[in-house]
Amino acid sequence: MYFCTCEKNVMLNKKECVAMLLAGGQGSRLHVLTNRLAKPAVSFGAKYRIIDFPLSNCIHSNIDTVGVLTQYQPLILNDYIGNGQPWDLDRVFGGVHILSPYQGKDKTDWYRGTANAIYQNVNFIQRYNPEYVLILSGDHIYKMDYSKMLRFHKENKADCTIAVINVPMNEASRFGIMNTNDSMKILEFEEKPKVPKSTKASMGVYIFSAEALYKYLEEDEQDITSENDFGKNIIPKMLKNGLNLYAYTFEGYWRDVGTITSLWEANMDLLGVNSEVNLQDPNWRILSRNDAFPPQLIGENSTIVNSLITEGCLVEGTVINSLLSCNVKVAKGAVVKDSVIFENTIIESGAIVNYSIIDQDVIIGKKSIVGAPKEETNKITVIGSYVEVEAKAKVLPGAIVDSTIKGE
Amino acid sequence: MASILGIIFSNIHNKEVFEITQVRTIASAPIGGRYRLIDFTLSNLVNHGVNHIGLVTKSNFQSLMDHIGSGKEWDLARKTGGLVILPPYGINEDTIYNTRLEALKRIISFINSAKEEYVILTDCYHVCNVDFSDLLDFHIQKNADITCVYRTQKVANDSYYLPANAFVLAPNKRVLSMDVVENVNEEANVSVDMWILKRELLLSLVLDAMNFNSHSFNKDILKQNVNNLKIYGYKFSGFFGNISSLQSYYDVNMQLLKKEVRQELFEVKGRSIYTKVRDSAPTLYCENAKITNSLIADGCIIDGNVENSILFRGVKVGKGSVIKNSILNQDTDVSEKTSLEYVVTDKNVKIYNKKEIKGSASHLIYVKKDASI
Numbered sequence: 001m002y003f004c005t006c007e008k009n010v011m012l013n014k015k016e017c018v019a020m021l022l023a024g025g026q027g028s029r030l031h032v033l034t035n036r037l038a039k040p041a042v043s044f045g046a047k048y049r050i051i052d053f054p055l056s057n058c059i060h061s062n063i064d065t066v067g068v069l070t071q072y073q074p075l076i077l078n079d080y081i082g083n084g085q086p087w088d089l090d091r092v093f094g095g096v097h098i099l100s101p102y103q104g105k106d107k108t109d110w111y112r113g114t115a116n117a118i119y120q121n122v123n124f125i126q127r128y129n130p131e132y133v134l135i136l137s138g139d140h141i142y143k144m145d146y147s148k149m150l151r152f153h154k155e156n157k158a159d160c161t162i163a164v165i166n167v168p169m170n171e172a173s174r175f176g177i178m179n180t181n182d183s184m185k186i187l188e189f190e191e192k193p194k195v196p197k198s199t200k201a202s203m204g205v206y207i208f209s210a211e212a213l214y215k216y217l218e219e220d221e222q223d224i225t226s227e228n229d230f231g232k233n234i235i236p237k238m239l240k241n242g243l244n245l246y247a248y249t250f251e252g253y254w255r256d257v258g259t260i261t262s263l264w265e266a267n268m269d270l271l272g273v274n275s276e277v278n279l280q281d282p283n284w285r286i287l288s289r290n291d292a293f294p295p296q297l298i299g300e301n302s303t304i305v306n307s308l309i310t311e312g313c314l315v316e317g318t319v320i321n322s323l324l325s326c327n328v329k330v331a332k333g334a335v336v337k338d339s340v341i342f343e344n345t346i347i348e349s350g351a352i353v354n355y356s357i358i359d360q361d362v363i364i365g366k367k368s369i370v371g372a373p374k375e376e377t378n379k380i381t382v383i384g385s386y387v388e389v390e391a392k393a394k395v396l397p398g399a400i401v402d403s404t405i406k407g408e
Numbered sequence: 409m410a411s412i413l414g415i416i417f418s419n420i421h422n423k424e425v426f427e428i429t430q431v432r433t434i435a436s437a438p439i440g441g442r443y444r445l446i447d448f449t450l451s452n453l454v455n456h457g458v459n460h461i462g463l464v465t466k467s468n469f470q471s472l473m474d475h476i477g478s479g480k481e482w483d484l485a486r487k488t489g490g491l492v493i494l495p496p497y498g499i500n501e502d503t504i505y506n507t508r509l510e511a512l513k514r515i516i517s518f519i520n521s522a523k524e525e526y527v528i529l530t531d532c533y534h535v536c537n538v539d540f541s542d543l544l545d546f547h548i549q550k551n552a553d554i555t556c557v558y559r560t561q562k563v564a565n566d567s568y569y570l571p572a573n574a575f576v577l578a579p580n581k582r583v584l585s586m587d588v589v590e591n592v593n594e595e596a597n598v599s600v601d602m603w604i605l606k607r608e609l610l611l612s613l614v615l616d617a618m619n620f621n622s623h624s625f626n627k628d629i630l631k632q633n634v635n636n637l638k639i640y641g642y643k644f645s646g647f648f649g650n651i652s653s654l655q656s657y658y659d660v661n662m663q664l665l666k667k668e669v670r671q672e673l674f675e676v677k678g679r680s681i682y683t684k685v686r687d688s689a690p691t692l693y694c695e696n697a698k699i700t701n702s703l704i705a706d707g708c709i710i711d712g713n714v715e716n717s718i719l720f721r722g723v724k725v726g727k728g729s730v731i732k733n734s735i736l737n738q739d740t741d742v743s744e745k746t747s748l749e750y751v752v753t754d755k756n757v758k759i760y761n762k763k764e765i766k767g768s769a770s771h772l773i774y775v776k777k778d779a780s781i
Contacts, residue, residue: 273711285687290687292683294674295441296705298700298701298702299700300701305695307693309690323690
């Protein structure tokens with residue numbers, strides 16, 4: 001899988017395909033979870049962060065040049081990506097690069113939209129003189145071989161290929177829907193149509209032929225009425241002008257984790273031996289930055305059922321249908337059920353946590369009660385980072401907490 | 409802080425745990441779910457600012473090289489200093505060394521070209537978190553020529569403890585004499601085979617040894633110079649796991665189940681133990697998992713009972729299987745309805761359905777690498 005034309009490309013100072021990962025979104029629908037960091041840096045699946053998925057996909061798809069566009073709260077994300085070594089993206093030529101908005105000679109700009117963010121970094125792309133540019137977003141969970149999509153793009157001599165996934169008809173009106181002919185050529189693009197004509201939903205993964213991309217970005221920038229967005233402006237204009245746009249159907253697991261509910265659900269999708277995501281696949285490991293923690297220690301009277309637990313954890317209580325990130329402690333008599341717990345959080349003895357997402361470095365005090373059993377409520381409880389829930393305190397189901405909760 | 413060069417002897421104790429070292433050096437013996445023995449030595453050095461380390465190898469070091477890589481996990485992939493692998497080489501007949509001193513003779517140019525003021529010499533069979541800064545402070549404060557690290561312990565059972573060098577110390581910790589002790593049922597100040605001295609002194613001692621054709625660091629350098637040099641003993645009293653037989657390998661692993669040992673070894677701020685990252689997925693506990701008092705690394709999939717055991721990365725335990733008092737090394741695959749008790753498996757062992765393998769506390773069963781049962 002790793003053998004390809006990259007050697008040749010190094011010699012020619014050229015990359016066939018460069019990936020640009022849009023990681024600047026605030027993710028306001030994740031509420032307190034994105035108070036301190038950008039959405040792609042949010043913890044996921046016990047030991048990962050969301051951005052590990054697209055970065056791992058890139059390296060497994062033999063794309064070793066990735067620009068990560070950051071804007072909102074970039075410190076933790078930048079730190080996390082570092083020199084890209086955990087993803088094998090520390091390269092002499094290529095590798096991962098953080099692209100923040102910068103002060104230019106003539107003008108200074110925040111990224112105004114997805115297309116504008118790429119426009120401002122065209123210089124970065126052109127350093128590698130690629131034939132193709134892959135645009136990704138940093139808030140989806142999926143394992144995808146982009147090289148197959150690139151082959152499809154080349155075979156169709158397309159100007160742009162958009163990855164789509166078939167969604168149930170009753171959900172199609174929540175997505176950008178592609179209407180295509182039989183050979184998957186896109187005839188029409190509808191953003192969140194009330195009456196969808198197809199179930200092919202855009203995954204936010206685009207491959208552009210570089211020349212077409214440069215031309216349309218330049219034109220879009222001149223258009224003062226444009227919102228500088230790929231979905232709203234660039235794609236419709238390309239279609240209008242009769243360019244070759246194709247839809248590439250991806251089959252497999254794909255989830256947008258932009259809301260509390262979808263984040264919780266996608267985490268739960270990792271449980272069980274028959275999980276669609278299959279984190280254990282040796283040919284498609286999800287790579288991540290690791291801290292140096294010892295293996296998890298499971299104590300004398302603990303109960304663990306159907307859960308995903310990682311390094312540094314100390315479990316002496318009960319963990320059911322839950323995910324524990326690095327260094328989480330669950331004390332004797334504490335119960336964690338149907339919940340997702342981020343790193344360094346401590347659940348003290350006798351505390352009960354139900355149907356919740358608890359951010360990092362939280363203390364859940366002795367005999368406190370967080371949330372209500374999933375059977376009794378449809379509301380997920382969320383506790384923000386560094387919050388202390390004092391002993392015997394009670395956090396109501398559906399609460400979103402970002403400051404200390406007093407005990408009795 | 410004074411600059412220190414580290415020199416690690418990776419092979420000196422190979423013969424003692426022959427089961428584990430058939431396919432590797434003692435330094436790369438797996439321990440504690442995700443570590444190799446050398447991780448403790450390397451991390452201890454790195455955590456005290458030692459960033460130029462020579463790793464002396466001799467034989468069977470393929471797995472060690474694989475583990476160490478460029479040294480980046482320990483922050484030792486450097487332009488200046490970093491980790492330097494010192495493979496065996498020699499001229500004429502005496503190509504392979506046997507003792508530490510012989511090894512030092514062969515790496516004399518490495519020692520000579522280093523710029524550091526001090527050298528820490530260390531073997532690689534211990535599981536501990538040593539404060540080397542404190543050792544250096546002690547060494548400087550005593551104005552010592554050589555400081556030897558020791559522990560006060562019994563050397564009782566000869567099948568368990570090997571003959572060791574023990575020091576007789578003055579109240580000020582000066583070494584008065586040293587002797588090999590064996591099977592003595594009282595406490596002795598036993599050397600743990602870690603030393604600190606000035607690099608210039610080491611150079612001159614090794615050059616002398618070349619002239620006089622002497623072979624043993626302990627006998628020909630330390631013991632001979634007890635009166636000529638100021639040799640001091642530094643007592644280490646923290647947790648110390650000493651791997652010197654399969655039984656002690658098992659016991660040290662089991663000690664890591666204790667919370668206080670875990671804290672002392674792994675949870676000291678600024679003194680983490682680093683190891684090679686394997687990017688295993690988190691461990692998946694299935695519907696029928698039942699776990700008691702066990703240390704479990706990432707990448708495992710568990711659907712059976714696990715009790716008082718250590719599971720390394722990538723171990724699978726099938727439905728209905730029971731693992732008790734056992735150590736299962738990396739990628740051991742236990743199918744359904746199998747029962748293991750007092751078993752130590754090496755890497756990549758496959759145990760098929762409905763087997764029962766039972767050792768006892770004093771008679772462990774060792775299953776060698778890549779075996780299928």
